[in-house]
Amino acid sequence: MVLYSVIATIVGTVLVLVIDWFPTGASTAAGPIDLLYDVLLVPSVVIFVLVMAVVIYCAVKFRAKPGDLGDGAPIHGSTRLEIFWVTVPFIMVTALAVYGWVVLDDIEAKQPNTLIVDVRAQQFAWRFTYPDEGNLKTNQLVLPKDRPVEFRVTTNDVLHSFWVPQFRLKTDTVPGLTTKIRVTPNREGRYDVVCAELCGIGHSTMRQAVRVVPPGEFSAWRAQAKKQQKTVGGETPPEPE
Amino acid sequence: MTLAGRLKAPGWYRAALSQPIGFLVALGVVVGARALYGYDPLVDWDAIITVVLIALPLAFLVGIGCFDYWFRWASGAPTVPEDHSGHGARSWKDYFYVNTDHKVIGIQYIVTTFFFFIAGGLMAMVMRAELAQPGTQFVEPNTYNGLFSVHASLMIFLFIIPVFAGIANYVIPLMIGAPDMAFPRLNALSFWMLPTAGILMLASFFADGGAFATGWTAYAPLSTETPLGQTFFTIAVQFAGASSIATALNFLVTIITMRAPGMTFWRMPLLVWANFTTSLLVVIATPFIAGSQFFVLLDRSLGTDFFNVGANGDVLMYQHVFWFYSHPAVYIMMLPGFGIVSEVISANARKPVFGYRMMAFSLMAIVVLGFTVWAHHMFVSGMFSWLRVPMMITTMLIAVPTGIKIFSWLATLWRGVIHLTTPMLFALGFITMFTLGGISGIMLAVIPVVIHVSDTYFVVAHIHYVLFGGSVFTIFAGIYHWFPKMTGRMYDESLGKLHFWLSFVFFNLTFGPMHLVGVDGMPRRVADYAEQFATMNVLISVSSFLFGLSFLVFLYNMVTSWRNGPKAAANPWRAHTLEWQVSSPPPIFNFDEVPTVVGGPYEYGVPGAVHGVFKEKRAAVPAGGGGAPPPAE
Numbered sequence: 042m043v044l045y046s047v048i049a050t051i052v053g054t055v056l057v058l059v060i061d062w063f064p065t066g067a068s069t070a071a072g073p074i075d076l077l078y079d080v081l082l083v084p085s086v087v088i089f090v091l092v093m094a095v096v097i098y099c100a101v102k103f104r105a106k107p108g109d110l111g112d113g114a115p116i117h118g119s120t121r122l123e124i125f126w127v128t129v130p131f132i133m134v135t136a137l138a139v140y141g142w143v144v145l146d147d148i149e150a151k152q153p154n155t156l157i158v159d160v161r162a163q164q165f166a167w168r169f170t171y172p173d174e175g176n177l178k179t180n181q182l183v184l185p186k187d188r189p190v191e192f193r194v195t196t197n198d199v200l201h202s203f204w205v206p207q208f209r210l211k212t213d214t215v216p217g218l219t220t221k222i223r224v225t226p227n228r229e230g231r232y233d234v235v236c237a238e239l240c241g242i243g244h245s246t247m248r249q250a251v252r253v254v255p256p257g258e259f260s261a262w263r264a265q266a267k268k269q270q271k272t273v274g275g276e277t278p279p280e281p282e
Numbered sequence: 283m284t285l286a287g288r289l290k291a292p293g294w295y296r297a298a299l300s301q302p303i304g305f306l307v308a309l310g311v312v313v314g315a316r317a318l319y320g321y322d323p324l325v326d327w328d329a330i331i332t333v334v335l336i337a338l339p340l341a342f343l344v345g346i347g348c349f350d351y352w353f354r355w356a357s358g359a360p361t362v363p364e365d366h367s368g369h370g371a372r373s374w375k376d377y378f379y380v381n382t383d384h385k386v387i388g389i390q391y392i393v394t395t396f397f398f399f400i401a402g403g404l405m406a407m408v409m410r411a412e413l414a415q416p417g418t419q420f421v422e423p424n425t426y427n428g429l430f431s432v433h434a435s436l437m438i439f440l441f442i443i444p445v446f447a448g449i450a451n452y453v454i455p456l457m458i459g460a461p462d463m464a465f466p467r468l469n470a471l472s473f474w475m476l477p478t479a480g481i482l483m484l485a486s487f488f489a490d491g492g493a494f495a496t497g498w499t500a501y502a503p504l505s506t507e508t509p510l511g512q513t514f515f516t517i518a519v520q521f522a523g524a525s526s527i528a529t530a531l532n533f534l535v536t537i538i539t540m541r542a543p544g545m546t547f548w549r550m551p552l553l554v555w556a557n558f559t560t561s562l563l564v565v566i567a568t569p570f571i572a573g574s575q576f577f578v579l580l581d582r583s584l585g586t587d588f589f590n591v592g593a594n595g596d597v598l599m600y601q602h603v604f605w606f607y608s609h610p611a612v613y614i615m616m617l618p619g620f621g622i623v624s625e626v627i628s629a630n631a632r633k634p635v636f637g638y639r640m641m642a643f644s645l646m647a648i649v650v651l652g653f654t655v656w657a658h659h660m661f662v663s664g665m666f667s668w669l670r671v672p673m674m675i676t677t678m679l680i681a682v683p684t685g686i687k688i689f690s691w692l693a694t695l696w697r698g699v700i701h702l703t704t705p706m707l708f709a710l711g712f713i714t715m716f717t718l719g720g721i722s723g724i725m726l727a728v729i730p731v732v733i734h735v736s737d738t739y740f741v742v743a744h745i746h747y748v749l750f751g752g753s754v755f756t757i758f759a760g761i762y763h764w765f766p767k768m769t770g771r772m773y774d775e776s777l778g779k780l781h782f783w784l785s786f787v788f789f790n791l792t793f794g795p796m797h798l799v800g801v802d803g804m805p806r807r808v809a810d811y812a813e814q815f816a817t818m819n820v821l822i823s824v825s826s827f828l829f830g831l832s833f834l835v836f837l838y839n840m841v842t843s844w845r846n847g848p849k850a851a852a853n854p855w856r857a858h859t860l861e862w863q864v865s866s867p868p869p870i871f872n873f874d875e876v877p878t879v880v881g882g883p884y885e886y887g888v889p890g891a892v893h894g895v896f897k898e899k900r901a902a903v904p905a906g907g908g909g910a911p912p913p914a915e
Contacts, residue, residue: 062801074730085721092717096710099695113633113698115887123637126689127682134678141728142671148730199504202737206803209734213663216503217591220664237737237805239497242424245808
C-alpha cells in the first residue's frame with residue numbers, strides 16, 4: 042500500500058501541476074495567485090491519496106471471506122492518533138491561511154502612480170470613466186501596461202460582478218456602494234471583462250473586452266477618444282467583439 | 283361515507299373544498315384592504331396572488347386534517363378519546379392522509395422528497411442539454427435561469443434537508459427505544475407542509491414572467507424587482523422552513539426526554555447524535571432565511587425599503603442575513619449523513635466507531651463553528667474588507683473537526699471484517715468524494731484564490747462534490763441500509779451495486795471537469811458561454827445524461843423490491859442498535875416491551891456484549907404488524 046500510495050502521490054502531484062488551470066496571467070497578481078493555487082494542490086493530492094489508499098487497502102485486505110460472520114477487533118480509539126490528526130491538520134490550515142493572508146496583502150497593496158478607472162455596471166453592459174483624464178467616458182476599457190490601476194466599481198441597478206479572469210481580479214458591484222479593486226496589468230493583449238453575478242436575463246452575454254497596450258499607445262487612444270467624445274457628443278462606441 | 287361526510291372529515295375532499303374557500307378569503311382580504319385604503323384598481327392580481335400563495339397552502343393543511351385535534355381542543359369541546367385509528371398504516375392509502383405514526387411519516391417524507399429529487403434532476407438534464415453547445419438550442423435565457431433556480435431550491439429545501447428528516451423520523455424513535463416521537467401530530471403537520479412548499483415552487487413556472495430566476499440565493503435587488511414567480515419562492519421557503527423547524531423541535535424533545543432506560547447520551551448511536559446536533563442548527567438558523575425572505579416579500583408587496591438604495595436601504599444586509607442561515611444549512615444537509623455513515627460503516631466493518639466521543643464532539647464543534655463562517659460566501663461581495671480574513675480563518679478551521687470524522691471512519695475500517703454491501707459502497711464512496719469536495723472547499727477559503735474562482739464553475743463543482751458525492755451518497759447508503767427495516771423486504775443487491783458504480787463513475791465524469799472550466803474562466807448561472815469551453819461542456823453534458831440514467835437502476839430496484847423482494851429478517855445486518863431488535867417492519871407501536879440499554883451501540887468484537895436487552899422473556903418476533911406494507915397492485 043505504501044508503495045502504491047507514493048507512486049499515486051507523485052503521479053497525482055505531477056498531473057495537477059502540469060495541468061494549465063488558469064487563463065494567461067496578465068497582471069502582477071496572477072503570479073502569486075497561481076503559485077498559491079499550486080501550493081494548495083500539493084497537500085490536497087497527498088490527503089486525497091491517503092484517504093483513497095486507506096479505503097481501498099481496507100476494502101481489499103480486510104474484506105470478509107465468504108461465510109465469515111465474525112467481528113473485527115474491538116478498537117475504540119487511540120488518544121495518540123487523535124492528537125496527531127487534530128494537530129497536523131490544524132498546523133496545515135494555519136500555515137495555508139497565513140500564506141493566503143500574505144498574498145492578499147501583497148496583491149491589494151496601494152501603489153504609487155495609480156490610474157483611477159470608474160466602472161459602472163448596468164443590465165447588461167459595462168461603462169468606464171477615467172476621472173483623471175478629463176472624465177473620459179467610454180465603453181472600451183483600455184489600460185497602459187505596467188501601471189497600477191484602481192477600479193472604483195458600482196452599478197446603476199442590480200448586483201453584477203466585475204471580473205477579468207486574466208487579471209485574477211473580481212469584485213461585485215453593489216447599488217449604493219463603491220467597491221474598489223487594485224490591479225497592475227503587466228502583459229499586452231486583449232482580455233475579457235465578464236459579469237460574474239447573476240443579474241437577469243442578459244447575464245451570460247454581459248461581456249466586453251479590455252485591452253492592455255504600451256503606454257504610448259494608451260496616450261494615443263486616450264487623445265483620440267477624448268476628441269471623439271467632444272465631436273460626437275457622447276461615448277465612444279463599444280469595440281467590435 | 284356520504285359526500286357531506288367526506289367534505290366534513292379530514293381528507294382530500296375537504297382539502298379540495300378548502301381551496302376555493304381560501305381563494306375567496308384571499309380575494310376578500312386584498313380587495314377589502316385596497317378599498318379601505320382607497321387604492322385603484324381594487325382588483326390587483328399580483329397582490330391577490332401573493333395572498334393566495336399564503337392562503338391556499340394553509341387552507342390545504344386545514345382541509346387535509348393537520349389542525350383538527352388542536353382546533354377542537356382550542357374550541358373547548360371535550361376531546362375525543364384517542365383510538366389510534368390515525369396511527370399506523372394498514373393499507374397504502376393511509377400514506378395519503380394525516381397519520382401520527384413516525385414510521386408512516388418517515389416513508390411519506392422519503393417518497394415525497396424523491397419525487398422532488400426527480401423533478402429537480404430532470405431540470406438539470408434540460409440545463410445540461412442546453413449547455414452541451416454554445417448558443418441557444420432548447421430554452422431561452424429566462425427559462426434557463428428559472429431552471430437552475432428551481433433545480434437548486436428543490437434539491438436543497440425539498441430533497442436533501444427533508445429526506446434526512448424522513449430517514450431520521452423513521453429510525454430515531456426505534457433507535458432510542460421509544461414508541462414514537464414526542465409530538466406525533468406536530469410531526470404530521472411538519473410532513474404535510476413539505477409538499478405544499480414543493481408545489482409552490484413548481485407552480486412558479488406558470489406565473490406571469492416565468493419561474494423565479496434569481497438563483498436559490500435570490501439576492502436583492504434582483505429578487506425585489508423580478509416578476510411574480512419570485513413570490514412563489516419567498517413563500518415556499520416559509521413552509522419548508524416551518525416544516526424543518528417543527529421537525530427539529532420534535533427531534534430535540536424526543537432525544538432529550540424519550541430515550542430508553544440505560545441509554546445515556548454517551549450510549550446513543552451516532553445517528554442520534556447527528557440528528558440532535560442538526561436539530562440545534564435548524565432551530566437557531568432557519569428563522570434567518572425566513573427573515574431574509576420576509577424582507578424581500580415586504581419590499582415586493584408592501585413597499586418597504588429594506589433593499590431600496592434610494593431610500594437608504596442596504597443591499598448587502600440581505601446577503602448577511604441569508605448566508606447566516608444558508609451556511610449552517612450546508613451542515614444541516616451533511617451532519618445527518620455523517621450519522622448514517624457511522625451506522626453503516628460500523629455494521630459493515632463489524633467494528634466500533636473509532637473515537638466515538640470525538641465523533642460526538644466534532645459534531646458539536648461543527649455546529650458552533652458553522653455559525654462563524656457565513657461571510658465566506660461573500661468574499662467578493664463588497665462587504666467591509668476586514669471581515670474577510672477572520673472568515674477565512676474560521677472556514678479553514680472547520681476542516682479540523684471534519685477531518686477528525688474522516689480519519690475516524692478510516693480507522694473504523696482498519697482491521698475490521700469488511701462487507702462490501704451496497705450501503706457500505708455508498709459510505710466508502712462518500713468518504714472519498716466528500717474528501718475531494720472538502721479539498722476544493724479549503725481552496726475556496728483562501729481569499730486570493732477565491733477572488734478568481736468565486737461565481738465560477740469551480741464553485742459548482744465544489745458544491746456538487748459535497749452535496750451529491752457527500753450528502754446524496756449518504757442518503758442512498760441510508761435508504762439501502764434501512765430498506766429492509768422499513769419495507770420488510772430485501773432490495774436486490776446486484777442492482778444496488780450496479781447503481782453505485784454507475785453513479786460513482788458518471789458523477790465524477792460530470793462534475794470533475796467543472797473544476798477545470800471554472801478556473802479557466804467560465805462563470806456560473808449562465809445559459810451560454812464562450813466558445814473555448816465548448817468541448818468540456820459537451821463532455822460534461824453527455825456524462826450527466828448517463829449519470830441521470832443511473833438513477834433509474836435505483837428506482838427500479840426500490841419499486842420491484844418493495845413489491846416482490848424476498849422477505850427481510852429482523853436484523854439482516856446483524857447490527858446492535860435497537861431498531862434491529864424488532865421485526866421488519868416493526869410492530870405498530872415499535873416495542874412490545876421497552877428495552878433496557880446496558881452498553882454502547884457498537885460493541886462488536888466483544889463476545890457476549892449487547893447494546894439493549896428485553897428484561898422480560900418475550901415471544902418470538904412477530905411478522906410485521908404495521909409500518910410499511912408493499913404498494914397494492
